[in-house]
Amino acid sequence: MNIAFGCDHAGYEEPEPYYAPTIIDHLESLGYSVQHLGTHGQGSVDYPDFANKVAHAILDGSAELGILLCGTGTGISIAANRHRGIRAAVCVTEEMVQFARAHNNANILCIGRRISSIEECKHLINSFLGTDFDGGERHVRRIDKMDELA
């Protein structure tokens, strides 16, 4: 499975370990193919630019799922959710992640450098990639309605 990853400068925020490379190493160790769409360093950038890159990777089919990281996960999720067909969920517990996949068919997980430890992030990512959409009619109807009403 192809995963698109994006972050703002929070991905390289001190102290080490830097979250972005650690998350990418984690994904690759699990056998996923990862596109790191930036940012790639500590220079201050604008999170909408990287939300946009990951959203487009999913919408054009080059990635099946995405992971976005900023300081809190909030700004980058708001930016990603401006794209029709993107369902980006900020999650801080594994239960939130599992429902985001099973009920909301979330296609991007958003995590916060200043909110979750790197080990917590790995667990959130494992749950995200290990949970399928349950496909229930009511969930499909509600997801379709989000795009119809947008």
Ligand code: RB5
């Ligand atoms: C950048 O300092 C910070 O505002 C950003 O990473 C994010 O937390 C915004 O929601």
